Amino acid sequence: MDRIDPPTPRLDRVAEHVERYRPAPRLSEQGRVLSVGDGIAWVGGLPSAAMDELLRFGDGSQGLVFHLGRDALGAIVLGADARLAAGAPVYTTGRRLELGVGDGLLGRVVDPLGRPLDGLPAPDPDQRRELDPLSPPLVARDFVNRPLHSGIKIVDALIPLGRGQRQLIIGDNGTGKSALALDMVLNQKGQGVLCVYVLIGQKRSATVGVIDLLRRQGALDYSTVVVAEGSDSPGLKYLAPFAGCAVAEHWLWRGRDTLVVYDDLSTHARAYRELSLLLRRPPGREAYPGDIFYLHSRLLERSTRLAPGHGGGSLTALPLVETEQGEIAAYIPTNLISITDGQIYLDRHLFSAGFLPAIDITRSVSRIGGQAQHPRIKQEAGRMKLDYLQFLELETFTRFGSKLDAGMEDKIRKGRILREILKQERLAPVAAESQLAWMMAYQAGLFGTPDPAAIRRTLDRLALALRDTPLRLDDDHTAWNRWLANLFPGGKDSA
Structure with a gap:
């Protein structure tokens, strides 16, 4: 007699769904694409669509609602097909953009939508998380009182960092900001800290160099790299830091210590400005939209240390921002200085003089790290x-x-x-x-x-x-x- 295997859990779920299914009328909205170009689609006929809602185009590609107008809405096209054109049908989904997260992303290189860029099969996620959820509530947070050892003598001694801190790395182009952040990531080996390195709008040669360095130093074993290349659409560059933060938040809520590097938020701000101008939002100072401050504040506010009752994990953020001719009073740098818990300023004159890392102590400060320093080092x-x-x-x-x-x-x-x-x-x-x-x-x-x-x-x-x-x-x-x-x-x- 042939042996009959018991039904698999997946078949059980299908049978349960069929058992509970009841036929009923369903209402759905269908709009159409008015125009598409530069990674932006204008859509008409979807009056109930909400901000940040996912749209499904007739060719199977997706879009993210980014602007609500009186007669049409603007959407970021995610992975557009060449067949997408004006007149194509568009449907609402009622869902927000999510990303697969979990330990399966360790050692992987992915884009902001979770698609693999390292030639390997798609990672197997533990769960899915929204890219842009609310930050942890105040009652779930705790004081930052544990050190994050960077391995950099001048930082650990004079500008110490704590787990859960938001520390800005600021300086001109070519002063070693990325090198400093990479050294901090490398030092987390064996420290129990999982790292996420977000590359925003970098050249492919620079991206390959970062990934190769992490692989050679054995840092990919505890790291995930999220990449939006310079040739990618402004929509993907805009989503990149939120995707990296979502990956780290999965471990944060499971009681793990995490470190996220955003390299860099100057490029992110320019991508957001480009999107806003394409969608005809009113420009403000330096042509940035009026909500540019909120863009970065809601991202960095997700960095924190959780209270023991919520797992006790931490998410430390190292945003990088570029200055021009040492001008730290520019619009985006001053915004980020006011959001973060301190800054590490790299000076081009010190770099030229051979003082490496070229950290200017007179302009660098850590507003929390001293409280998190080990008592002996302090x-x-x-x-x-x-x-x-x-x-x-x-x-x-x-x-x-x-x-x-x-x-x-x-x-x-x-x-x-x-x-x-x-x-x-x-x-x-x-x-x-x-x-x-x-x-x-x-x-x-x-x-x-x-x-x-x-x-x-x-x-x-x-x-x-x-x-x-x-x-x-x-x-x-x-x-x-x-x-x-x-x-x-x-x-x-x-x-």
């Missing part, structure tokens, strides 16, 4: 930023040839030592324990001379000693002092 960092700022002022003053007393000369010497310590090559992240080690050594005066070669030897000596005798940040102060005393038994003289 104790050692102490007044380090204030002392460094005073050193920069004193150094400027010495250019006039004024004679300084011994105390001032000592401050300048220590400032020059610290400046050499803070220099760092690309792809060389520094672990949190190594950060604490060099801070303790600096405070103890073990870097005796500003000579770059001598400072590098001392830093290498500290790193090797930590490798042989591993210590943790949570080890007590006595253990760290004993370790440092054994490494430099003669104090300053043995450095």
Whole structure:
């Protein structure tokens, strides 16, 4: 007798649906395409269509309602077919745009609609999420009090970051903004932080370079890359950061720590301006529409740390924005500065002088990170930023040839030592324990001379000693002092 297999769960659901089905009249609206071009379709005959609702065109492609007019509505065409033309039928769906999310996207490169760009089969999602939902409510949020170690010495010491923070990276083109963000992503390996890197309007060569770097460094294992290339329609560029945020939010609500890099929001703002002008919205300052501030605020407001009762996950955002000739008072940069919890400013003069990463401490600030710093690192960092700022002022003053007393000369010497310590090559992240080690050594005066070669030897000596005798940040102060005393038994003289 042939064995009869039990029905599969999918067949069970179909049978249940058939059992519950009741014939009834259904009403649907059908409109038509009035015109189509530049990734925009004007549609008439859909009076009940709502903003951000998905439309289905007669050729099978989809559109997103973006503008409601008196006589017609404007829609972003998503994956338009060449057959789409004026006169084609259009239907409402009653649904909003969603994206498949989940662990299946780790290691993948997708577009803002979730379609694979890496030549592999479509990822298998755990669920689907809306691209632009409401941000987490206030009662679901908690204080940002856990550090996000960037691996960048100048950041972790002087501009610390916390998990759930929104930290802007700002600077002219070619000053190393993307390189800094990539180094931060690479440092999350083994830290339990899942990363999403969003590339908006980049050249294909730059996109391939980022993906190749993440793959070579093993960072794709815990990362997802969302790409809207420069040749893509402005609609896809507009959706890209929202898609990346939706991917990270899936892990956020499951109690995971996530990091999202938006590279960059200047291009995103220009794509939104292009869409708005195509849809005949009234232009405002610099031809941007009046809601350009709301565009980025609703995106970045989704970055937060959740309360333990809601999973305790975090979503840290690193938006990048480009300035021209160092003008941070331009429209989009000032908007983002007012939205975020601080900024890391990269200066082209420092970059030209060889100070890498070219972070200008005088214009950089973290409004939350100090509260999230590890107590040991916070104790050692102490007044380090204030002392460094005073050193920069004193150094400027010495250019006039004024004679300084011994105390001032000592401050300048220590400032020059610290400046050499803070220099760092690309792809060389520094672990949190190594950060604490060099801070303790600096405070103890073990870097005796500003000579770059001598400072590098001392830093290498500290790193090797930590490798042989591993210590943790949570080890007590006595253990760290004993370790440092054994490494430099003669104090300053043995450095």
